[in-house]
Amino acid sequence: MTETIRVEGLHDYPQGEIFLLTEADGGYDALVYNTTGRGPCPDEAFAAIDVDKLRVEYGCDLVWKNPRRFWLMDALTIDIVGEPATLGGVDFNLLAKMHMPAGFDPTRDQSSLAYQPQQIHRTNVWEFNAGRQVHLLRSPDDVTWVMQTYTNAKSPDLTVDGLATLGDRLDLPEGWTYRTVTLDRDFAITTDGVANIVPDDLANMYQGLIDGVGSFDPWS
Incomplete structure (x- = not known):
């Protein structure tokens, strides 16, 4: 499944991102879920997502939660590459399937x-x-x-x-x-x-x- 969406009114729009990580080739393959297109990311609900519980639920090696961020463009067009999911009570779109870049350390922020x-x-x-x-x-x-x-x-x-x-x-x-x-x-x-x-x-x-x-x- 690949679908392209366009979202407007994004300047200073809060979004949250969850990475489901599987060890591969000396790093991690990732399913990248983002709240964009599912509504602004709720602060308290996003903070409350239990990454260890998600790791067990989805059978992956690690779940990494990117700190809540705010878009700065006015509109975006982006591909959705799989089915949406509700993770810890928050709705997400699947925006990428990727290998994490060299130097990525899930114990540290970006x-x-x-x-x-x-x-x-x-x-x-x-x-x-x-x-x-x-x-x-x-x-x-x-x-x-x-x-x-x-x-x-x-x-x-x-x-x-x-x-x-x-x-x-x-x-x-x-x-x-x-x-x-x-x-x-x-x-x-x-x-x-x-x-x-x-x-x-x-x-x-x-x-x-x-x-x-x-x-x-x-x-x-």
Whole structure:
């Protein structure tokens, strides 16, 4: 089963993600479930999901719960690759079947890989409307990375309004720069198979404008 859905009204929209992990090839194969398309992720209900209970229920080696995040695009188009599921009382869509990237450690959050680019398999379109602020990293190799989600898991006072000055709070490595830009026209990131992603040291996640995935480079 593969179905493509488009979801609008996503800016600052809470989403939750659960990974059902099976050991394979020195790492983990994953079924990736996300609440997107099933309604905004409820904070308390998501926090209460018992990953050990899910591991037993689904017969996998490990269940990993990504900290609750907030989308920053205005709309997205994404593939659903299997049947939806209710996990711990919360409704999810199955969005990916993938092998976890090198360096993934289920005992640590994604800030442990801060500023270390990774690749994941994904097919999607992120749409940002003209007039929307986008929050960008620039790496030393002159690649622009566009924030796709932020999280307050490591910094509880972080809100969408604080992203414009987030650069003052990040521990940026030498050669990395943070910038917020207001779009003068509609902007899209279209990924057909492989997405280049990178987290910052507060576990916010960005997608790189590599191999022509961006309709233009908003850093310029």
